[in-house]
Structures are given as structure tokens and as C-alpha cells.
Amino acid sequence: MPSPLSPAPQPSLRERKRERTRHALIDAAAELFGRQGYDETTVAEIAAAAEIGTRTFFTYFASKEDLLFPESDARARITLEAIADRRADEGPVDILLRALDTVAETDTDMVSPMAAVRTRLFRTVPAVRGKAMQVQMDTQQEIARALSTAFPDRLDRVTAAALAGAFTGAVAGAVTALLDTALLDEEDAEGKADGPRAEQPFDHRALIREATAVALAPWRR
Amino acid sequence: MPSPLSPAPQPSLRERKRERTRHALIDAAAELFGRQGYDETTVAEIAAAAEIGTRTFFTYFASKEDLLFPESDARARITLEAIADRRADEGPVDILLRALDTVAETDTDMVSPMAAVRTRLFRTVPAVRGKAMQVQMDTQQEIARALSTAFPDRLDRVTAAALAGAFTGAVAGAVTALLDTALLDEEDAEGKADGPRAEQPFDHRALIREATAVALAPWRR
DNA sequence: AGCGTTTCTGCATCGAGTGCAAGTTTGCAT
């Protein structure tokens, strides 16, 4: 029983319902994609599984691909906050690396069921990869703008864009490489003692951070 | 008249014909995209303009987007050659810098009519942007693999990928930033003296050279 | 309960892309 006077910022029934079916769509899609693959799953199937009309799907997501990136701006937000909260002695590269740490810690999306599916699809379905890259480029431009206004005297627009590109490019490259090798190893390890299959995402993060720091080293002077 | 005994490596009639219609498709598409836009141009129109059946289009290009990146692997080839031809005293960074210089000199794609159209579409059509990033990422991973096998003791896969990503990301970021300002200026200048609208409103090659210089400056120490 | 505003949904339609089964052209050996 909710306290009667709490200024409950509870969204209206409409919005709650909308959020519920939104999640139903994501869950249904994750399940179907995982079971039959991306191309083999039609929008009509997803909609049916979430019990809405096919046409209605497109009022929730502009496209089938958008379904895969429900929180696309979370990482960008964190990075922009990192820039805003900078200490006086931090250079641009320091800020970006700190943002990367924060993302690694707080990103809840990495454990969602959709995330697991997405990483698999990223390697195999061109459309998924293309969409991911597009999202990346959008956030990259935001970061570039924020950087150049935060360091007006050290970073002009073009240099800021270069740095932002170097950063996101380095991270994306490292993640992709890691993902590739990880999944290859997994295939190799197949058939041998199929024990509890311990995952080690923690030193993955350390690896990514190290590699990014090395790649960006020339940018800190 | 060709010397009768020259071991002319002339491709067969079949291949020449194929190459001809291939270019006809690219030219027709460049013209149509430039005139009516990307989404407003159908594959059927392009095929008709090149005088082939609609169905046949897809034996030349796997998709409408592929039409926009006809030489997508040229840059990767040059870079891989640069890695193969490295001198003993060259580090990974030196090689990449040299490769990019070579690309700047020898890349003919930058002056093709398609290039001008592509840069315009890159800013406005999501599908084009996504495809471009995907191409970039693919070549990047190839370069990373080659780098880490060329320097097995200095670069693991992940670090090599981060380095390659940082490089291409920096250049790409700088290019788009510079392109944005260039194209915005151009729009501003619109309405005044609407002269013949010079078909090559800016020098791609110079622009890319400038962006590359800015983006890679930190690595050149 | 009743009314205005969203939201949902079916229907019709368009464009990208694919499989198939012809027809057509090219390369090559006789």
C-alpha cells in the first residue's frame, strides 16, 4: 500500500502500459532472435509473441534494428557527465578513460538478455553491425562537441572530433577483437569438459582499458 | 595499334563487358542519387538507366548500398602492403602513417563522381552512414590482424585492434567534422548569387589531407 | 456517463532482395 500522500511521480496508466508492452517486445525478440536467428525472425512474429498487431510494432520501434539498441544513449550520457564533472587537472584523455571505467562498472545493459543475443548477432548479421556503427558515430559527435566546448583553447572542433573518433574507434576495435577471439576460443573449447564454463568479463574490461590507454597514449602530452 | 605479340593481359570479352555495365550502373546511380536523393531512387530506375533488367542489378551489387562503395578494399590493400614491405626500424605507428600517406597519393576514388555524392549522402542518409562504418570496421580488423602478426611480441590482438581503431577513428572523425563545416558553409552561401554551382564545390583531396594531418599529429610527435 | 484525445489495428501499397526456370551470350573445341 503506497503512502497516500507521497508525491508519487507514477506515470499514467497509459505510459505504464506502454512501457510494459515495450519490454514485452524486447523480451520476445531476444528470445526469438536467440532461438531462430535475426533474419529468420519476422517483425510479425515478434509482434504476435508480444500480443500486439504487426502494424503497432512500428509505433514502438522505428525499425527492426532499433529493437536491438534500446538504451543506445546511456553510454553517451555517462561520457558527457564525465566531461561535465571534470577536475581541474584532468586532460581530455584522462576524462575519456575515466568515463570508460564508469561505463564498465555501471552499464546494466550488458547483462540484459538482449545484450547476449546482440553480441552474437553483431558478428554475423551485417544489418546489426551497421546499426551499431551508426549509433557509435552519433555518440561520437556528441562527445566531440562537448570536448571542444570544455577545452576551447586546446581543442578546436576538428581536433576534438579526431580525438573523439580515436577514442571510440579504439574502444570499438578492442571490443570487437576481444569478442572475436573470445567466441573463437569458445568454439575451440567445445567438446572438451563442458564444465560450468566460467566467464571472465572482469579482465576483459581491464584488457579493453589497457589497450585503449596504449592506443591513446600519444594524445596526452 | 597494339603490338601484335604483346602478352596483352586483356580480359576476355565477357569481363570487359561486365566491367562496362558495372561502371554504367555506378555512373547512373551517382547521377540519379545526386538529382533525386538516395531513398527516392529505386533500384529499378538505376537498372533501367544502365539498360539492364532489374533482377540483373543484384548480380553486380549485393545491395543498393554496395553501389556506393565500389572500391571499398583498396585502402585496406595498400595498408596491408605497407605492413608487408616494412623496414626493420619501422614501428607499427610508422607503418600506419606511411600507409595513409600512400593512400592520400594514390586513391583515385576520391575524385570519382560517386565520391561527391557519397559525402553528401553520408550526412543525411542513415543507411549510408551505417554501411560506411561497417566497411571501415571490417578493414580495420584486417589491419589489426596483420599488425599483430607482424609484431607478435609488441602487439597482442586487442591492442593492435585498438591502435588501428584509434587511427581510422581519428581520421574519420576529423574528416566528418571538416566536411560538416565545409558543407554548412556551402549551404550558407546558398541563395546569394546562385551561379552554376560548381560541381566540385570543394577539393576532397585537400580536405582529406588536412583532416589527416590534424588527426594524426599526435602520433607524429 | 460522456466526450476529446491518443493509441491500436487492418488494409493497401511500395521497395529491397531472393529463388527459380527459362532464354541468351560467350568461350572453346572440333
Place this chain on the structure above:
DNA sequence: ATGCAAACTTGCACTCGATGCAGAAACGCT
């Protein structure tokens, strides 16, 4: 030249993603 096999081209039918439209249903508010 002639004929034949392989490669290439093409139309047809079809699937799927995506959009516009208009009526039906659900919601919020009085």
C-alpha cells in the same frame, strides 16, 4: 563455321520491412 557447355541475363512470383490512411478501441478527465 558449327555445335555444345558454361556463364550470364531476365522475368515472374514471392517474402519481408516499412509507411500512409482511416476506422475502432482505449484512456483521461469532467
